[in-house]
Amino acid sequence: MGIIVNLDVMMAKRKIKLQDLAEHVGISIQNLSILKTGKAKAIRFSTLEAICKALDCQPGDILEYGKNE
Numbered sequence: 001m002g003i004i005v006n007l008d009v010m011m012a013k014r015k016i017k018l019q020d021l022a023e024h025v026g027i028s029i030q031n032l033s034i035l036k037t038g039k040a041k042a043i044r045f046s047t048l049e050a051i052c053k054a055l056d057c058q059p060g061d062i063l064e065y066g067k068n069e
Contacts, residue, residue, distance in 0.1 A: 004064045005038040010055050024054040 011021060018036065022029045027047060034040050035047075048059055055061075 002066065003038075004066050005035060005040070005062065006064060007036045007051070007062050010057055010061055011036075014055050014057075016055065021051070021054055025050040 011018070018032060019029055022032045025032065025047065027050075031040075035043060048062070051062065052059055
């Protein structure tokens with residue numbers, strides 16, 4: 001499993017659209033979509049910080065580790 005991205009869950013809880021979050025964070029919709037689907041290979045701390053600020057959450061609300069079964 002590895003790292004699980006729960007960005008879509010947090011966006012739903014905060015009732016914010018991808019386009020609106022991208023504008024708040026300052027990254028493209030395409031890059032945010034790649035992160036949201038879990039296909040991103042890396043994330044900058046500054047981007048993670050901006051996402052957490054926009055969604056009023058902690059990094060652990062967005063990223064979690066799942067052990068391989």
